[in-house]
Amino acid sequence: MTEPVLEIRDLRTYFHTIRGVYRAVDGVDLTVRAGRTLCVVGESGSGKSATALSVMGLIEAPGEIQPGSRIRFDGQELVGLSDREHRRIRGRDLSMIFQEPMTSLDPVYPVGHQIVEAIRAHQPVSRKAALNRAVELMALVGIPSPERRLWDYPHHLSGGMRQRVMISIALSSHPKLLVADEPTTALDVTIQAQILELMRDLQKKMGMAIMMITHDLGVVAEMADDVAVMYAGQIVESGIAEEVLTNPRHPYTEALLHAVPVLGMSRDEPLRVIPGVVPSPLEWPAGCRFAARCRYAHERCAEPPPTATVGRHQTRCWLPVDRSIGTGSATRTAAAGEVNR
């Protein structure tokens, strides 16, 4: 295992609204190690994006990172930094790409200009040198004829190309950590394949760590070295991706894996349904937050479960860890195996 680049401990990010305190992130522990990819997976409202924004220092009022939360990045504590101090780190050692590249790029400037700006914000180079570097970066992320593309406006480019521009900006400063929030969700599947391949390729070349936020278990299987499953503002399970996906220990992870159809699955086999809906962040349940939807729930689940370590896995569940979970049929198990290779 490599050194941790990012260590999050007991992160709580709350939003103060008229209706009450919205506890979006409520006690999250995460570790991203150098050169590795951690995927944070969860459904909408699980708090995965708020976690990413907390790391980036982009939580704004009415949101607030609670006292006692710790985000240690590259040896430095980020919680409590001023905006100015945060900005110095952000975009240099710590970069981010978003789901919708159109809203992250400025529509009134050519993309080349925006890449040059990003380079010069953190590196003392001339405009000319930055321009050359921009062309290099655009070529690196696979934008064809970059010299010509420099003066294109964002709306001239397709979604896939815009995401490439965002990646080139994010990587312009050789960051140690790239935070990617659903970077391929808005893209078509063949373009998604291109972007995921590009990210893997660039990680190999530049050696940065990636923290990727996604709702798609297919993307997790494709990208992750490590995975953390989020539910209701907390991490319910984390560990080596391959282990978590093939041998889930938390009932929510297990249910999620069985809820999506896998290519080649028989139609006679109904998909696993997770009954009910995600509870409200205004009022999380007192005990295990998944208990109301869990098929294994028992009396003990009325109390908050501790996080237990099982092998190379962490899981937040009361159930005996050695129980054999996974009652799916043979086909399903085979299909799940396929996902992970």
Next chain:
Amino acid sequence: MTALLSVRGLKTHFPVRAGALRRTVGQIRAVDGVDLDIMPGETLGLVGESGCGKSTLGRSILRLIEPTAGQVIFDGIDVATLDARRMKAIRRDLQIIFQDPVGSLNPRMHVGDIVGEGLHANGVRSRAERDHRIKEILAAVGLDASAAGRFPHEFSGGQRQRIGIARALVLRPKLIVADEPVSALDVSVQSQVLNLLAALRQQFSLTYLFVAHDLAVVDYMSDRVAVMYLGRVVEVGTARQIRTNPLHPYTRALLSAVPGRERQRIVLSGEVPSPLTPPSGCRFRTRCPMAQEICARVEPALDAHPSGARVACHLSH
């Protein structure tokens, strides 16, 4: 067996206007010559990337968008040319479920009125009869009878999709076009809706045209699958054939792009060309790793392949 729905040479073009006089300067050929058959009781999956024309095709079949040319033969009648009065009578048998469960439900109407509107429009005048049928269909989609008196915003995304399904089913249609019915939903809710659609198919002997971009979902739901690219069907076959023995290079690339699977990955270069000016010959040739000289000259027809599939590729025959 005769098909419940036969689409022949269907084209839906949208004019592009420009200048002060709004002159037509081109045509977006969203659907550009599609042939399809759906047998009674069958689910035909329609898969493709955004902009390939799959949603436009679904809507053109119902004439929610007027097709430019071609035939849509439903139950022996060409609905593409029917007048409004006779079309209304056919719509009873031909319904649609939309992707967006928020945007497709009127926020100011009670759920009961949303679901019952079609009954009223189709001559069920008795309030008691309507209420009875609304209650019945709400139960069939797994909603409580009390839902009828509430507004759409009081429901979660998955429940709203159930309301949309109830609205489509209340007239007991024969064919349902399901246009990306689960792509706006979270994973845990998506499975509820897919299972419901499968159960209703049994219960009401429904025929589905299941439009989606997610190949795994389409494969799971469908008997046969048609793959669209840039306004054309490039391959159609059984779900199994498409999955295990895809013939068209685009189908192969699409399959290999499904994340998280073990496979020989084919990453396509470039992007989908504009439907305003599709490439000459085969429309896929600009991205096709196997393209030959003939592909630029001759547009391949959707021909029968010995395997039983139909494929539009010069190199697959």
